[in-house]
Amino acid sequence: MPIATLHHLSELDATTWDALLPERQPFLRHAFLSALEDSGSVGGQSGWQAAHQLWLDERQRPLAAMPAYVKRHSYGEYVFDHGWADACRRAGIAYYPKLLGAVPFSPVSGPRLLGDPLAAGHLLDALSESLERQGLSSLHINFTDPAADELLRGREGWLERLGCQYHWRNRGYRDFQDFLDGLSSRKRKQIRKEREQVAGHGIAFDWREGGQLDEAEWDFVYRCYANTYRVRGQSPYLTRAFFGLLAERMPQAIRVVLARQGGRPVAMAFSLVGGDSLYGRYWGCLAEFDRLHFETCFYQGMEQAIAQGLQRFDAGAQGEHKLIRGFEPVLTRSWHYLCHGGLRAAVADFLEQERLGVQGYAEEARGLLPYRQG
Template sequence: MPLQRLHKLSEIPAPDWDVLVPQNQPFLRHAFLASLEDSGSVGPHTGWQAEHLLHVEAGRVIAALPGYRKWHSYGEYVFDHGWADACARAGIDYYPKFLSAVPFSPVSGPRLLAANVEDGFELLKSLPGYLEIEELSSAHINFTDAFTDAAMAEQPGWLQRIGCQYHWQNRGYRDFQDFLDVLASRKRKQMRKEREQVAAQGFEFEWLEGRELDEAQWDFVYACYANTYAVRRQAPYLTREFFSLLAERMPESIRVVLARQGSRPVAMAFSLVGGDSFYGRYWGCLAEFDRLHFETCFYQGMDYAIAQGFQRFDAGAQGEHKLIRGFEPVITHSWHYLRHPGLKAAVKDFLHQERAGVLAYAEEARSALPYRQA
């Protein structure tokens, strides 16, 4: 089956794309992905060339794979730099490669968007041939959901990789104190102390939806976001325009909490919501304050999730400090198709060993959770 491709998502009407996207997935909506492209946050100059693959039948899109042609491995959060380095030493071209993922967003969800399973299978079957024709070294489908995992398991030649993140589960808590009551005494006192230390510095917090922020406030949000990169002497992935476009196109999915000391805003956390999930994405501050990061990014998000009835709080990749605050280990999945037989064999062996290590780590990490033992 010949695949059609889009180099700009704006080439397809939003309803034709969104009809394939589950309603609880804000990161895959036309508005989100197109805002990345239209704002210049992704594009050829960034090493992220949009290359969305479509299965079209009778003029109707019946399956899609959001994707990008990549010339590097930054902003993916499934790290294959070692594979690329090994190829460079062996004289094998690793770039460009094909990646299906949400740029800069390590959020699990559907990657194969299809009206039914069979249509999705047809698209996947065509992908290896597409790589050969386009002279792409490999295909990578990151942070997949159970539906995509099941589809990928049926395809020959793909290698599965697992990782570990930390998510907080709202088990019907009435308020934050209700959550604290299920913790071990020492951990409960530690969290309460952290929140008291922030309150003692005079901080107050305000939650806003996307439509409630004006451009001056978005300037502040972006300044905070960009500062998290500036302190590491790096350029931010997202442009300022991205935030304005997203606020215009899908304001109902945006949540921002502003931290103020007196009347002066000094920090923020930017999140998205979808279905029963709350997704913490970006944080930043204009000065350093003791424990403010934990309050703004975690405790405020827990408070909000409880109040609004969200069942899951995904606060992003990495960060073992989340464990002691109640974020539990969650296994993530990605899939990889490597055309070079020698590279494929080496990676397959590596992934077998890595899998055992990740599973052992996730099990051990549970011992750091603050919950009372049964």
């Protein structure tokens, strides 16, 4: 079969990989994925082993690709299949290792099957047929775009799963006040009060691009990021080296807002920009202030999107509290090919019930949005 597996993205030059990308989303770029590998954030003992899949032509040039990882756990994926793995353990079925098509630690929908659609379809079929021979229980593709959905929908053995996130949409606002004017009176007052509370602490905000931070500021960014995990007794997924490599390889895509009190940094939010979207990724603080999270992670990002003329702000995977601040429910999709027939049947039944619940929830959530009617 004309398939190649890359165990490190450095085996393929950046120009060839990036030429397969259909859009300017930063998470799929060679610079981002290789920074994860070169920094030790994936690989080693992380449970993420790079196994990027390529479909090659007769001259060994890639026609299609899928960023992929052999996984020995389900952490850092944000499509939760721990229950499936636990059921397998109790039934004596091996669930790990599995193959995952995704961007590590990044629950952002986008292209997952890159390059020529026909070749991508061949790649899918060849992979699903070879899983058991490779000692893999399953293939999962998370946070797909409509092009991948079209390829996967109706393909034998593939199961679709829905999720729900919250994204903010820029409706051509002139400024933040213009956004507030479109809200109900009660919600408008609530947001103003939250912002006034933060301002009352004497906190000011400073936006930077990736090339504008020095090493001491990057150290601060990482301490904040790591602290969000350590306060919960967990280890951070990303290493300090990842941030340094990303600042070298794609500084123009990085946006960091620093929250300062009396000139001293106390919190930060790290985002990436690509196409017409701002992607809020990581946040952290070294001092606690009431409502600082909402200001740093949400309102600052909204203002930045308006100022830069960006159409969408994806501030992260979870958080119903986003609804009352204007973030709208958006359905996400993932796809799952399970080799074990009994497991596949059980999961298919579960997903059918879950799908109705997710769709109903998203519809109900729309009723909680703060926008004025009409």
